[in-house]
Amino acid sequence: MGYEAVIGLEVHAQLKTASKIFCGCSTTYGAEPNTHACPICLGLPGILPVLNKKAVEYALMMALATHCHICSESRFARKNYFYPDLPKGYQISQYESPLAEHGWIEIQTDHGTKRIALSRIHLEEDAGKSIHSDAEDLSSIDFNRCGVPLIEVVSEPDISSTGEAATYLKKLRSILRYLSISDGNMEEGSFRCDANLSLRRKGIEGFGTRTELKNMNSFRHVQKALEYEIGRQLDILESGGEVIQETRLWNENEGKSFAMRSKEESPDYRYFPEPDLLPLVVHQEWLDVIRENLPELPDEKMKRFIDQYGLPRYDSHVLTSSRELADYFELCMRETGDAKMVSNWIMGELLRELKRDDREVQDCPVSPSALADLLKMIKEGTISRKTAKDVLKEMYREGKSAKTIVKDKGLIQISNEAQIASIIEQVLRGSPDQVDKYRKGKTQLVGFFIGQVMKKTHGKANPRLVNEILKRALEE
Numbered sequence: 001m002g003y004e005a006v007i008g009l010e011v012h013a014q015l016k017t018a019s020k021i022f023c024g025c026s027t028t029y030g031a032e033p034n035t036h037a038c039p040i041c042l043g044l045p046g047i048l049p050v051l052n053k054k055a056v057e058y059a060l061m062m063a064l065a066t067h068c069h070i071c072s073e074s075r076f077a078r079k080n081y082f083y084p085d086l087p088k089g090y091q092i093s094q095y096e097s098p099l100a101e102h103g104w105i106e107i108q109t110d111h112g113t114k115r116i117a118l119s120r121i122h123l124e125e126d127a128g129k130s131i132h133s134d135a136e137d138l139s140s141i142d143f144n145r146c147g148v149p150l151i152e153v154v155s156e157p158d159i160s161s162t163g164e165a166a167t168y169l170k171k172l173r174s175i176l177r178y179l180s181i182s183d184g185n186m187e188e189g190s191f192r193c194d195a196n197l198s199l200r201r202k203g204i205e206g207f208g209t210r211t212e213l214k215n216m217n218s219f220r221h222v223q224k225a226l227e228y229e230i231g232r233q234l235d236i237l238e239s240g241g242e243v244i245q246e247t248r249l250w251n252e253n254e255g256k257s258f259a260m261r262s263k264e265e266s267p268d269y270r271y272f273p274e275p276d277l278l279p280l281v282v283h284q285e286w287l288d289v290i291r292e293n294l295p296e297l298p299d300e301k302m303k304r305f306i307d308q309y310g311l312p313r314y315d316s317h318v319l320t321s322s323r324e325l326a327d328y329f330e331l332c333m334r335e336t337g338d339a340k341m342v343s344n345w346i347m348g349e350l351l352r353e354l355k356r357d358d359r360e361v362q363d364c365p366v367s368p369s370a371l372a373d374l375l376k377m378i379k380e381g382t383i384s385r386k387t388a389k390d391v392l393k394e395m396y397r398e399g400k401s402a403k404t405i406v407k408d409k410g411l412i413q414i415s416n417e418a419q420i421a422s423i424i425e426q427v428l429r430g431s432p433d434q435v436d437k438y439r440k441g442k443t444q445l446v447g448f449f450i451g452q453v454m455k456k457t458h459g460k461a462n463p464r465l466v467n468e469i470l471k472r473a474l475e476e
């Protein structure tokens with residue numbers, strides 16, 4: 001189209017600390033409205049915030065995992081604005097001195113690995129939540145979310161397509177989940193994303209005028225909103241118009257974004273250093289301890305899966321997309337010892353079932369060792385691969401073991417050579433014309449004979465043996 005998209009993403013992720021960032025209130029999601037609120041998070045006069053050390057530790061874990069430079073001293077700042085869900089009239093955030101800067105993460109794209117630079121990661125507090133009911137013509141406010149710790153992860157405008165944006169977000173969420181510091185749940189609002197987007201002619205260095213997109217509440221929304229915005233800007237530019245710098249809200253129901261009223265836009269936040277909190281100093285010793293205790297992260301795990309199990313890069317990438325899936329693979333692998341086989345079954349049959357039910361692997365009704373038992377039956381020749389696929393479906397639905405299903409349904413594969421030879425003999429005797437044609441060179445008829453044998457054995461004959469014995473019989 002002659003233009004390319006230039007996208008930068010700002011992600012807000014709630015940290016899974018037990019208590020809020022500046023007070024002792026619980027952070028548990030889904031509690032009765034306004035039951036987790038105290039004078040501190042409500043911003044009543046005379047209160048003093050106290051920084052939650054765990055929140056800092058979690059933010060540092062993320063910063064280290066994304067190769068950031070950690071600032072030995074950072075500062076909290078007040079971001080002043082009025083909004084009903086912000087009872088203090090300001091949000092405590094970090095502005096000029098963030099906790100960490102200049103990191104990066106790598107994503108897999110169609111053109112290989114791409115590095116997306118992060119400009120900063122900082123800590124801040126969440127605001128409350130306004131709930132609007134059109135039916136009752138009423139707006140309510142829940143302050144439970146006020147003061148829940150957030151990290152904001154800001155990327156450089158290194159993302160050039162909606163697909164890359166989705167991949168970047170999934171990678172970021174995967175790192176947060178590997179670290180067990182955030183649920184990364186977009187639907188529950190513990191992982192939120194705003195985007196900056198502009199277009200520029202391909203090959204040109206500078207940037208076009210950008211718009212800011214907000215209110216995208218799922219990965220699908222992000223992709224749709226960005227696609228819509230690319231189309232909108234493209235129409236403007238191609239008809240000779242100019243893109244206006246503005247903030248736009250995505251409306252999922254209408255599949256469109258709308259410009260916010262200019263009044264709500266680009267407010268002057270009058271940032272100033274938070275007078276109630278000391279500068280945040282991170283000692284090297286503490287940082288070293290955190291670094292030492294970081295778990296194995298997605299990229300490292302992916303490399304290890306390639307080296308240790310000899311898996312293709314693609315398989316390793318899929319299997320390490322979540323910590324739970326990687327664990328599932330390794331548990332199953334430990335019992336079967338055949339990495340590629342386990343990988344194929346997980347990526348194919350198992351993920352297909354899970355996807356259909358919209359389930360995560362941790363909720364899979366087939367345990368890793370149950371899958372391993374099934375795979376062992378294939379390796380031992382007890383059942384065919386084709387039968388195993390049906391058995392797995394039933395294991396998934398009924399929660400029964402492979403052995404029980406195979407026994408109850410009489411699915412054991414026929415691997416007795418004499419028995420198979422005798423069936424083949426019957427088939428060949430019953431189709432003299434086809435045998436004649438085969439022997440005169442029409443060798444593709446082998447498929448016909450195999451089909452006949454499978455029909456007679458209800459698909460239970462060992463395909464390898466059928467092939468071998470059939471060829472021998474036909475060449476006699």
Ligand SMILES: [Zn+2]
Pocket residue numbers: 020023024025036037038039040041042147
């Ligand atoms: Zn509180």
